Amino acid sequence: MSQQEDDLRALAKIMDLLRGLSIILVVANIYWFCHDIIGNWQFDPQTMKILCNLNEGGGLFSSPWSSKWWTLLFLGLSCVGTKGVKNEKIQWIHIWIFLSTGVALFFLNWWMPGIGWHLCYIFTTIIGYILMLIGGVYMSRMLKNNMMDDRFNEENESFQQETRLMDNEYSVNLPTRFFYRKKWNKGWINIINPFRATIVLGTPGSGKSYAIVNSYIRQQIDKCYSMYIYDYKFCDLSIIAYNRLLCNRDKYKEKYGIQPKFYVINFDDPRRSHRCNPIHPAFMTDISDAYESAYTILLNLNKTWVQKQGDFFVESPIILLASIIWYLRIYENGKYCTFPHAIEFLNRRYEDIFPILTSYPELENYLSPFMDAWQSGAQDQLQGQIASAKIPLSRMISPQLYWVMSDSEFTLDINNPKAPKILCVGNNPDRQNIYGAALGLYNSRIVKLINKKGMIKSSVIIDELPTIYFKGLDNLIATARSNKVAVCLGFQDFSQLERDYGKPEAAVVMNTVGNIFSGQVVGSTAKTLSERFGKVLQKRQSISINRQDVSTSFNTQMDSIIPPSKISTLTQGMFVGAVCDNFDERIEQKIFNAEIVVDADMVNEESKNMRPIPVIHEFCDENGNDCMEEAIKANYDKIKADVKRIVTEELARIKQDPNLSRYLKS
DSSP states (O other): OOOHHHHHHHHHHHHHHHHHHHHHHHHHHHHHGOOOOOOOOOHHHHHHHHHHHHHHHHHTTTSSSOOOOOOOHHHHHHHHOOOOOOTTTHHHHHHHHHHHHHHHHHHHTTTTTGGGGGGHHHHHHHHHHHHHHHHHHHHHHBBBOOOOOOGGGGHHHOOOOOOOOOOOOSSEEEEEEEETTEEEEEEEEEEOGGGGGGGEEOTTSSSSSIIIIHHHHHHHTTTTTTEEEEEEETTTHHHHHHHHHHHHHHHHHHHSSOOEEEEESSSSSSOOOOOOOOOOGGGSSSSSHHHHHHHHHHHHHHHHGGGGTTHHHHHHHHHHHHHHHHHHHHGGGGGTTTTTHHHHHTSSSSHHHHHHHHHHOOOTTTTHHHHHHHTOOOHHHHHHHHHHHHHHHHTOHHHHHHHHHOSSSSSSTTOTTTEEEEEEEEEEEEEGGHHHHHHHHHHHHHHHHHTTTOOEEEEEEESSSSGGTTTTTHHHHHHGGGEEEEEEEEEEEEEHHHHHOHHHHHHHHHOOOSSEEOOOHHHHHHHHHHHHHOEEEEEEEEEEOSSSSSEEEEEEEESSSOHHHHHHHHHHHHEEEEEOOOSOOOSSSSSSEEEEEEOOOHHHHHHOOOOOOOOOOOOOOSOOOBBBHHHHHHHHHHHHHHHHHHHHHHHHHHOOOTTTTGSOOO
């Protein structure tokens, strides 16, 4: 400690000596160039002799600038070695003001002695020197380590991200910009294995669809995927898929030997909608298929039932509807096995439908609880069971919905190598509860049909997932990777998934997904994501200031690489997340925090040239007049007539059979 103090004293003396030399040079400069006003002082001859010798030896006073450069050198050296009391209020702007003003006054007065402005020269030289001295002293007092420059810890929480483009026949690659080492860098998010499923999170307006979902559609169609798209705000995604497919039909034909077909399910506009029966008898091989269809449709209509699975008044309507669906499957070889026929059959009198259903051995055990209640006179219980099915399903009685779902113009095996398809189903935010229930049937059937061996690569894109109940979603994510099914799910927050799917199933979905993107999210979702991304070793600095010195200490600690507060305040277009890799395609830095770069010019050009989804059904009579309403109404009436005739014929058959007539009540 004593040695250190001695060194500091020695350094201070050297600095004082240098500063003294600079002052002597200033005085000598004034004495030399302003000699005319000094007069014949007593020490003048000796002083002038010394100065003349210095001038002859090194030209120190050959011009007003010569000695001033030496003055500036000594002054600068003295200021560099001076340790002043630190003051965090001093900023560079103050230092530059003093230094620039001082240098201007000190050096730019060289012409004054030549015209006799000696006093002005003395004044400006002294003031300039004092200002430079103050600027130098301020530099020694300035706090060099200003931690407030990074008050939000941006530098500590930035990290190197992937800059390589890793492309393969399945990948989705998104260009990015990320901040690292105080500058913006170009990078890539490489989803090289989309078959391990992807989640896209973000509050409304965070850029989920624009930056990610739309890019998924474009790139996967470019790479010849078959595709199923749930378009919540029809036709935002569908029109992109349609126009992208038009540009890539030849690629599909070259790869699969056949061009894919584009299909649309749209209840709002039957003209631009194909017809498809989601419970087509060809794909109903067992009564369990009927149960799954009934389960899906009723849980979509009553999302609170998801939390009450197994309850008596939840399972009863599901069993009843499943029995009706399977009955229509086995009646006349499935000729009337459509969802509209099932709704109409359910709405017949229960005195008619129970004997008909029970007359088939395959359904007798299914219907035994209802028959027991009926035969024992428990009318209140029976009415409650039936009403639990009738009331929600009655909301779906719509001629337009009946039209779309009562016939099949295509099958739902979208990844069939002999008939690849791009299928878009459209919802409407104003009618999402009704349409979402019907579309849930398509979802459940597609999940079973595409998750098979020997099919082509396919993609399932569900935007705004909580608006529909997707039966079997967790199983699809967990098992479809080997069958090359890429799942992309978009929604706003984990709490939505927990509310509509229940905590157990929501947790399975969240924990089995391999690729995750998140825009701005808040609360528990932000905290969960931050924990998923993990921690990193961060450098911490602390500064202690006293009158004599500044002490700086550094330490390291593990902290969140992307804290919840940062996820909660992300700018539109900025996303955090993580991707997965393959055995032969390693990604060292899987986590990202970057802005996804979208080629706005390309998007605008594409939007200008987009062709609308074509009209599929013209609905014109022989004279060319529009007859859509008449055709849809005729289909609606035909379904009701079909069910009425089925009931009449079946009751007549039961009456004529002595073994079955016991089911009829007089």
